[in-house]
Ligand SMILES: Nc1ncnc2c1ncn2[C@@H]1O[C@H](COP(=O)(O)OP(=O)(O)O)[C@@H](O)[C@H]1O
């Protein structure tokens with residue numbers, strides 16, 4: 250392929266670079282050097298260098314090809330390529346150009362004396378013909394033992410043997426250009442890295458802005474929550490204040506009912522009993538009736554005072570309850586016995602449905618009796634005729650139930666809960682019997698305080714059943 254017309258040469262072995270450079274050649278080298286120093290644009294540098302090389306060597310044509318992996322790219326050429334030149338003159342595969350490949354792979358200068366008669370590949374021949382080449386010099390652009398491209402110069406018609414000094418000049422030029430190419434590539438990668446950094450910075454800035462906005466809105470939310478909490482705290486404080494005030498008022502009221510009402514009533518009852526009993530002297534029938542009226546009124550007031558005190562204690566949760574093991578059957582029987590007289594007085598039949606065994610509950614006997622008495626009293630009070638039944642039974646889930654059933658007027662379903670409210674009395678009952686409407690409220694409050702409950706089931710006109718449920722004793 251190379252034959253007699255092709256020679257390879259490593260410069261600098263015999264020729265010291267620059268030693269036999271003429272003034273014109275030095276000027277050309279300087280021109281290229283200053284172009285490299287003043288321009289970062291590789292295209293400008295390459296063009297200046299190829300123009301200078303061709304001119305000073307008095308050649309017809311020249312080109313720089315840059316190597317990227319195994320591909321060649323045209324960097325600059327003189328004379329310029331006509332517009333209709335084939336693309337192969339701009340890009341080529343290294344493998345298709347053995348002369349160039351030899352130069353860049355071995356790092357030596359390759360000469361072809363007479364290209365038209367040399368052994369060339371089709372691609373090489375195409376270039377030779379397109380550019381009308383005759384004698385060609387291929388000089389690798391070496392940088393640190395690797396070629397970054399190739400400088401090609403040549404004649405178009407006359408055959409030329411390149412002198413040592415021609416080759417030395419080309420070599421000097423090519424090493425300078427190699428450095429410029431490496432620098433330009435470095436510069437390019439720095440620019441790319443800068444662009445990447447700028448892009449990342451912008452992205453980071455956007456992220457920071459986004460987070461800042463998130464934080465700001467989170468802060469705003471926290472602030473309004475804190476405000477809300479402050480408001481709630483202030484409200485709670487107010488409520489606590491008013492609760493304290495109402496607790497104090499309740500305590501004052503309880504003391505007043507206790508001392509100013511209950512105690513004097515006790516004295517009045519005692520005194521009226523003494524009078525009625527004739528202990529203060531013989532009374533006329535009229536005087537006796539009046540003494541008894543005073544006693545009855547005082548007892549009524551005392552009962553009312555007791556009720557009010559009970560309600561207040563239930564409300565305040567300050568009931569003092571015993572927890573005794575009681576036989577529910579025996580206690581219920583005693584309550585029935587106590588109610589039997591008033592039932593009989595109204596012609597009512599009192600039925601006891603009590604089991605034969607004992608049924609134990611752990612409870613407060615006084616309060617339990619109070620509840621049952623209350624229910625029995627109501628039954629007697631509101632039932633005109635018929636039967637009142639007291640039933641005690643062991644219910645499911647460890648409970649004992651006490652039921653008071655009557656054949657009275659019953660309670661309409663919509664009022665089933667109302668009867669447990671304080672001071673509630675059914676309108677048509679107000680004329681039937683005296684009362685303050687506190688009995689059931691107290692009874693339910695006590696039942697709940699004892700760990701149980703009190704409910705009513707009724708059909709209007711068909712009597713009603715009040716059921717007290719208490720936990721069974723152990
Ligand atoms: N066994 C009953 N049958 C019908 N109505 C009743 C019965 N027990 C209570 N009530 C109704 O429930 C109301 C509230 O009862 P209670 O709280 O004991 O108050 P009081 O007996 O003082 O009226 C009574 O006024 C009455 O209207």
Ligand SMILES: [Mg+2]
Pocket residue numbers: 623626627684688689
């Ligand atoms: Mg009552």
